[in-house]
Amino acid sequence: MKIFNTLTGQKEEFVPITPGKASIYACGPTVYDYFHIGNARPFIIFDTLRRYLEYKGYEVTFVQNFTDIDDKMIQRANREGITVAELGERFIGEYKKDAEGLGIRPASVHPRATEHISQIITMIETLIEKGFAYEVDGDVYFHTKEFKEYGKLSHQPLEDLEAGARISIDERKEDAMDFAVWKKQKEGEPAWESPWGMGRPGWHIECSVMANEYLGKTIDIHCGGRDLIFPHHENEIAQSECCNGVPFARYWMHNGYINIDNKKMSKSLGNFFTVRDITKEFDYPVMRMFMLSAHYRSPINFSKDLMTQAKSSLERIQTCIETLQFALKGEDTLLTDAEKALMETDYVARFDGAMDDDLNTADAISVVFDMVRDVNTLMNDGAPHAHQAAQHFLDLFARFSGVLGLFEQKAEKNLDEEIAALIEQRQQARKEKNFAEADRIRDLLKEQGILLEDTPQGVKWKRM
Numbered sequence: 001m002k003i004f005n006t007l008t009g010q011k012e013e014f015v016p017i018t019p020g021k022a023s024i025y026a027c028g029p030t031v032y033d034y035f036h037i038g039n040a041r042p043f044i045i046f047d048t049l050r051r052y053l054e055y056k057g058y059e060v061t062f063v064q065n066f067t068d069i070d071d072k073m074i075q076r077a078n079r080e081g082i083t084v085a086e087l088g089e090r091f092i093g094e095y096k097k098d099a100e101g102l103g104i105r106p107a108s109v110h111p112r113a114t115e116h117i118s119q120i121i122t123m124i125e126t127l128i129e130k131g132f133a134y135e136v137d138g139d140v141y142f143h144t145k146e147f148k149e150y151g152k153l154s155h156q157p158l159e160d161l162e163a164g165a166r167i168s169i170d171e172r173k174e175d176a177m178d179f180a181v182w183k184k185q186k187e188g189e190p191a192w193e194s195p196w197g198m199g200r201p202g203w204h205i206e207c208s209v210m211a212n213e214y215l216g217k218t219i220d221i222h223c224g225g226r227d228l229i230f231p232h233h234e235n236e237i238a239q240s241e242c243c244n245g246v247p248f249a250r251y252w253m254h255n256g257y258i259n260i261d262n263k264k265m266s267k268s269l270g271n272f273f274t275v276r277d278i279t280k281e282f283d284y285p286v287m288r289m290f291m292l293s294a295h296y297r298s299p300i301n302f303s304k305d306l307m308t309q310a311k312s313s314l315e316r317i318q319t320c321i322e323t324l325q326f327a328l329k330g331e332d333t334l335l336t337d338a339e340k341a342l343m344e345t346d347y348v349a350r351f352d353g354a355m356d357d358d359l360n361t362a363d364a365i366s367v368v369f370d371m372v373r374d375v376n377t378l379m380n381d382g383a384p385h386a387h388q389a390a391q392h393f394l395d396l397f398a399r400f401s402g403v404l405g406l407f408e409q410k411a412e413k414n415l416d417e418e419i420a421a422l423i424e425q426r427q428q429a430r431k432e433k434n435f436a437e438a439d440r441i442r443d444l445l446k447e448q449g450i451l452l453e454d455t456p457q458g459v460k461w462k463r464m
Helices: 037-055 071-080 084-101 113-129 158-164 203-215 226-244 284-292 304-327 337-343 347-356 361-380 387-404 417-431 435-447
Strands: 002-005 010-013 021-026 059-064 133-136 139-142 179-184 199-201 219-225 249-255 258-260 300-302 450-455 458-463
Touching: 002 249, 021 037, 021 203, 037 059, 037 219, 037 249, 037 258, 037 284, 037 387, 059 203, 071 084, 113 133, 113 139, 113 179, 113 199, 113 203, 113 226, 139 226, 158 226, 179 203, 179 226, 199 203, 203 219, 203 226, 219 226, 226 249, 284 304, 284 361, 300 304, 304 361, 304 387, 337 361, 337 387, 347 361, 347 387, 361 387, 417 435, 417 450, 417 458, 435 450
Parallel strands: 021 059, 021 219, 219 249, 258 300
Antiparallel strands: 002 010, 133 139, 139 179, 179 199, 450 458
């Protein structure tokens, strides 16, 4: 498998540190609110990365943190008159609801910043001892210019980064680009004891510590949105490599930005949407389908029309799956030549080839649609009717679904006895050419929310 490594600016063969194992750190949410659709993209993309590596046989350790202490959390907790811990607990719960709906599997570990204060203090002490950090009146800053490789992830020299950055002005810092790894307590803020007095960790330090704690000093893949390249990931590299003396991560993966109707998402523009907002109109799987329908590194435009297209695409796949499930009920027969030929088509090789090419989910989904088209063509000709053919394609759908987290096969629907009897009566009426009675029963079932479809394989039904 080749992945585009932001660090080197090119596609590289994925070779893990330990053969057969893969360690991944993905930046998680700051839990002060429901997460928005911009957050949803990396969560979905890197869940798919994990799924695919497991599909390829890797034992994956996937770590995604919860930032549960932050300026925004403190401000909201104070507004609501609750503790930061209470706010964090609430929105970690809400994250889990949305993540489950989107098919995002729980991480191997979901560490929280507040549960790793002692490890954070230990790393900061090491940075101070090595001359990479310094304390000023209870605050501790990382001395950016002491790390000679600063800027290697964003591929810009420190001078250019300094010119283009929004720098926090603080005359106590030795350099404008230095950033806080420990913040002195302010009135009304939660704080922990430290060698520098009561305070709390800076944002960047928590990820360095938790990646080190659960994945080791050097990890295979670190991932997140492009907006995190600078300063967050650049700062993580600086802290981790200055503390440990070894490379922090071998591969860096970053997803592209998301726009709303071709405009940057912004609360001021009134086009800021949480995932929970979107689910008022579209089901969770539709959003996952939308996100995976474009290559993860490409910018993506979110709109109602594109979500509607994603919904239609999912329905098309699901209809094909349900038709194959229905075909399993019929009497088994010998495979036709057309069925044999289609079963020999190597959809798996094409699907895997797309995913091996820098996690190209867009092309992988195209392979699934090719299979849907081919199967539908056969069914329009009265096939597939053999159990072997139907089961073969259902197995392929299940295989691809396990990677993409989409179009999972629904359990067999159970009709109550009355509806089943009506369908049987209608079939008998058709055999006797009593079409008026057959139409009457069809209309009666429709009133009860049951739609019938006459196909070459028999009668299919679905609820409206």
